[in-house]
Amino acid sequence: MIKIAVCGAAGRMGGRIIAAIKEAEGVELSGALERPGHPMVGQDAGFNAGLGAIGVAISDDLNVVVDGCDALIDFTAPKVSLKNLEACALKRKSIVIGSTGFTPEERALAAELAKDIPAVLAPNMSVGVNVCFKVLKDVARTLGDNFDVEIVELHHNKKKDSPSGTAVRMGEVVAEALGRDYNEVANYHREGICGERTREEIGMQTVRGGDIVGEHTVYFIGMGERIEISHRAMSRDMFSRGSVRAAQWVVGKAPGLYDMQDVLGLR
Numbered sequence: 001m002i003k004i005a006v007c008g009a010a011g012r013m014g015g016r017i018i019a020a021i022k023e024a025e026g027v028e029l030s031g032a033l034e035r036p037g038h039p040m041v042g043q044d045a046g047f048n049a050g051l052g053a054i055g056v057a058i059s060d061d062l063n064v065v066v067d068g069c070d071a072l073i074d075f076t077a078p079k080v081s082l083k084n085l086e087a088c089a090l091k092r093k094s095i096v097i098g099s100t101g102f103t104p105e106e107r108a109l110a111a112e113l114a115k116d117i118p119a120v121l122a123p124n125m126s127v128g129v130n131v132c133f134k135v136l137k138d139v140a141r142t143l144g145d146n147f148d149v150e151i152v153e154l155h156h157n158k159k160k161d162s163p164s165g166t167a168v169r170m171g172e173v174v175a176e177a178l179g180r181d182y183n184e185v186a187n188y189h190r191e192g193i194c195g196e197r198t199r200e201e202i203g204m205q206t207v208r209g210g211d212i213v214g215e216h217t218v219y220f221i222g223m224g225e226r227i228e229i230s231h232r233a234m235s236r237d238m239f240s241r242g243s244v245r246a247a248q249w250v251v252g253k254a255p256g257l258y259d260m261q262d263v264l265g266l267r
């Protein structure tokens with residue numbers, strides 16, 4: 001039985017991950033973690049999952065929760081995730097991180113911290129999006145430089161980071177396939193007389209509103225034709241099931257930083 005603890009247990013994803021652990025085989029919920037001062041600290045973790053009481057109280061003690069698990073699943077925010085990664089590295093525990101909004105420097109730090117333990121860090125844990133990453137690489141390579149690339153993502157009005165981690169990864173995949181540097185060609189802002197579109201740029205557009213779970217479309221726009229590759233999430237459950245699958249996969253792996261392409265065998 002693999003013991004999994006959840007960080008961000010009172011959050012939108014935390015509740016769904018707890019539910020996914022309860023329905024999966026070969027895993028058990030060993031702990032649930034929240035930030036000190038959160039009103040749900042001390043309450044049963046099952047309530048946010050819609051399960052009623054399950055006998056695991058939400059704690060605010062990182063060390064105790066990490067001590068009790070084989071793997072920590074963390075969906076919070078980059079700075080919290082880096083602290084959790086450090087704690088897991090010290091105690092030689094595995095970690096699965098779904099938080100998004102990492103800067104390139106924070107991602108490099110995550111790779112450094114994961115030198116001694118197996119860790120999965122992925123902006124999207126769904127099978128569908130990860131298949132899209134693979135397809136995008138092939139489409140971009142095949143189309144080459146004659147199609148303009150624009151990426152549009154839509155999310156709920158509580159999302160803190162923009163563009164989404166998934167949209168950024170889609171941009172990185174396409175840029176790499178086209179031999180471009182994503183950080184140089186990503187265009188996040190068009191306003192006023194900003195000039196004609198360059199051939200190299202990848203437009204990144206963000207929509208926020210209501211309860212949209214997550215939608216991503218990559219447009220390859222040519223002269224007289226257009227390809228659109230879209231993914232729409234209808235619930236958070238495939239992200240949470242993906243994170244549990246990642247935890248089952250990562251325990252016992254060699255130290256290093258992996259992503260969902262590794263977990264799903266898509267590399």
Ligand SMILES: NC(=O)C1=CN([C@@H]2O[C@H](COP(=O)(O)OP(=O)(O)OC[C@H]3O[C@@H](n4cnc5c(N)ncnc54)[C@H](O)[C@@H]3O)[C@@H](O)[C@H]2O)C=CC1
Nearest residue numbers: 008010011012013034035075076098099100123124125239
């Ligand atoms: N990789 C993926 O497949 C997915 C990634 N995400 C990402 O997961 C993250 C969380 O998303 P949501 O659940 O919607 O956000 P949320 O705001 O509902 O939940 C985050 C939770 O983390 C808690 N938290 C903050 N600081 C903490 C600390 N120091 N220790 C413990 N808990 C702490 C908050 O109190 C909150 O309950 C975001 O970065 C989001 O983009 C979301 C969905 C899928």
Ligand SMILES: O=C(O)C1=N[C@H](C(=O)O)C[C@H](O)C1
Nearest residue numbers: 100123124159164165166214
């Ligand atoms: O914050 C969210 O909700 C989501 N975030 C992830 C991202 O930033 O890519 C994945 C998913 O689209 C939901």
